[in-house]
Amino acid sequence: MNFEHVAGKDKGKITLYALSTCIWCKKTKELLAALGVSFDYIYVDLLKGEDRNQAIAEIKRYNPGLSFPTLVIGEKGIVGFREKEIKEALG
Amino acid sequence: MADDLYGPGQQEIDKLYLRLERDAKQGGYNLNPDVEFVKGLAKGLLVNEMRYGYRACPCRLASDDKIQDKDIICPCNYRDADVAEFGACYCALYVSGAVLKGDKELGSIPERRPPAEERQKPGKASGPELSAAGFMKL
Numbered sequence: 001m002n003f004e005h006v007a008g009k010d011k012g013k014i015t016l017y018a019l020s021t022c023i024w025c026k027k028t029k030e031l032l033a034a035l036g037v038s039f040d041y042i043y044v045d046l047l048k049g050e051d052r053n054q055a056i057a058e059i060k061r062y063n064p065g066l067s068f069p070t071l072v073i074g075e076k077g078i079v080g081f082r083e084k085e086i087k088e089a090l091g
Numbered sequence: 092m093a094d095d096l097y098g099p100g101q102q103e104i105d106k107l108y109l110r111l112e113r114d115a116k117q118g119g120y121n122l123n124p125d126v127e128f129v130k131g132l133a134k135g136l137l138v139n140e141m142r143y144g145y146r147a148c149p150c151r152l153a154s155d156d157k158i159q160d161k162d163i164i165c166p167c168n169y170r171d172a173d174v175a176e177f178g179a180c181y182c183a184l185y186v187s188g189a190v191l192k193g194d195k196e197l198g199s200i201p202e203r204r205p206p207a208e209e210r211q212k213p214g215k216a217s218g219p220e221l222s223a224a225g226f227m228k229l
């Protein structure tokens with residue numbers, strides 16, 4: 001899987017699983033960028049075959065409902081655009 | 092992964108926006124007052140239409156199988172229940188009167204669609220999600 005990397009302050013491993021068409025996903029990505037942290041993101045709707053299956057399996061570890069955005073900060077999964085929770089987790 | 096390399100043009104997006112607005116008014120619904128937000132979703136709907144052949148919900152992972160995705164073709168089966176309970180549909184394309192007036196704040200809401208394993212096989216009788224959408228008024 002090819003994650004896109006956004007450079008910024010190192011706050012540990014931050015991974016955003018998103019859909020390219022979803023506005024809450026976009027808001028989450030914008031929030032991470034505004035917070036200036038380093039993170040990786042991937043648009044699962046653009047993946048095919050094995051990459052897609054692998055991404056789905058990873059997301060389900062944190063969010064069995066497989067909804068988007070799913071953000072993984074360290075080992076903590078945050079489902080949905082939850083500004084307060086995201087800021088707290090990165091605080 | 093450039094988002095804007097291909098896809099619907101601004102004119103098409105604006106056209107769908109006007110259409111959604113008109114349909115919402117006629118059906119007694121409210122669009123999210125944030126025009127850019129709605130246009131973003133309109134674009135997502137057009138992208139999905141080009142990609143899958145149907146307007147799958149932009150905030151859900153479509154399967155590329157129209158029958159399996161029947162419940163998430165916009166407006167999805169979960170819209171009415173979500174607007175009633177949370178003040179917005181899952182994507183926040185449609186909002187309640189209270190949200191429109193600013194009495195209630197918008198945010199991500201929980202996913203009402205059951206996980207794939209629990210979803211009814213397509214073609215069976217209507218499940219509870221249909222009654223939630225108000226289709227069982229008989």
Ligand code: SF4
Nearest residue numbers: 148165167180181182
């Ligand atoms: S959640 Fe909203 S935008 Fe998505 S399909 Fe349902 S009504 Fe349409």
